[in-house]
Amino acid sequence: MITKDQKSEIRQALINYTKQGAESYKMSQNQVANKLGINAAYVSAIVNGKENVDKSEISDRYYILLAELLEIELEKKYWEVFRTKQMLAALAALEDAREFGRTITIVGETGCGKSLACDIFEKKYPTECFKVIISNLDTINDIIDKLMSKLNIKLETRSKSKKLQEITWVLISMRMRGGKPLIIFDEAEFMSHVTLCAIKSLYDHLNKIVGCVMIGTEQILRNYDRLKKTNKTGIPQLYRRIKFGIVNLPPIDKRYNEFLSEIKDKELVKWLRNNCENFGELHDVLEPAKREADRLKEPLSYELVMKINGFNW
Numbered sequence: 531m532i533t534k535d536q537k538s539e540i541r542q543a544l545i546n547y548t549k550q551g552a553e554s555y556k557m558s559q560n561q562v563a564n565k566l567g568i569n570a571a572y573v574s575a576i577v578n579g580k581e582n583v584d585k586s587e588i589s590d591r592y593y594i595l596l597a598e599l600l601e602i603e604l605e606k607k608y609w610e611v612f613r614t615k616q617m618l619a620a621l622a623a624l625e626d627a628r629e630f631g632r633t634i635t636i637v638g639e640t641g642c643g644k645s646l647a648c649d650i651f652e653k654k655y656p657t658e659c660f661k662v663i664i665s666n667l668d669t670i671n672d673i674i675d676k677l678m679s680k681l682n683i684k685l686e687t688r689s690k691s692k693k694l695q696e697i698t699w700v701l702i703s704m705r706m707r708g709g710k711p712l713i714i715f716d717e718a719e720f721m722s723h724v725t726l727c728a729i730k731s732l733y734d735h736l737n738k739i740v741g742c743v744m745i746g747t748e749q750i751l752r753n754y755d756r757l758k759k760t761n762k763t764g765i766p767q768l769y770r771r772i773k774f775g776i777v778n779l780p781p782i783d784k785r786y787n788e789f790l791s792e793i794k795d796k797e798l799v800k801w802l803r804n805n806c807e808n809f810g811e812l813h814d815v816l817e818p819a820k821r822e823a824d825r826l827k828e829p830l831s832y833e834l835v836m837k838i839n840g841f842n843w
Contacts, residue, residue: 638779641808
């Protein structure tokens with residue numbers, strides 16, 4: 531349940547965020563609605579201090595979505611985001627791609643914070659950064675439609691070629707108006723041969739104008755290699771274009787010093803270092819453990835972590 535004070539805080543932050551000419555202005559009300567996938571009437575109503583839309587009370591879920599966009603904490607956070615070497619390298623690569631319209635591939639271990647870096651970058655440039663998450667079930671049509679949705683493009687055609695032309699035109703138009711758009715394909719190791727050929731088409735039209743980033747694990751490089759060796763149509767040409775735009779993130783330092791510096795239980799620190807393979811696993815263990823320790827009003831310990839996870843190690 532969101533309190534009245536929290537709603538008031540969200541409303542004021544939203545006013546500043548969407549007010550033309552304000553120092554914190556980033557998006558218009560319509561852009562906020564499009565970004566969150568909600569009806570613009572709700573955004574307008576909240577800005578104007580209304581509690582209802584069409585006689586229905588505005589649900590807390592709209593405030594929760596806005597709070598996330600506006601980076602307002604509604605609950606106590608039990609996980610701190612650290613600017614690790616991996617994150618700093620990913621952010622620098624994203625900035626370079628956006629600034630100079632480069633096509634790059636960011637490669638890093640599972641759980642090293644690649645997706646988190648993308649989320650942070652997307653929040654920094656909410657009207658110019660468009661992230662699409664690739665699924666292993668996605669077809670090329672699915673991916674193109676996801677990108678069109680991000681760009682708020684509505685086009686009544688089944689033609690993949692025409693859709694890609696429209697995407698290209700919208701992105702180039704943004705650049706011509708002084709923007710620096712960037713498209714990001716996260717989990718890019720799931721891209722099929724056909725999808726990679728579509729990326730080549732985007733590259734040919736957008737290179738040095740609009741940035742395009744593929745981000746994933748080393749499997750994406752193995753996919754490139756496999757398709758290149760079998761001489762799949764378009765892959766050698768794509769690889770030639772992107773081979774010098776591959777950014778390998780530093781390996782994870784599994785001592786996790788930034789994350790574990792405040793934990794006093796040495797046995798727990800040792801266990802975490804021995805059993806967590808990456809930052810993601812560290813988060814999955816520590817966040818619920820810290821929350822439970824807070825609820826029980828007892829220190830974070832090895833025994834508590836073993837107990838709440840049902841471990842007997």
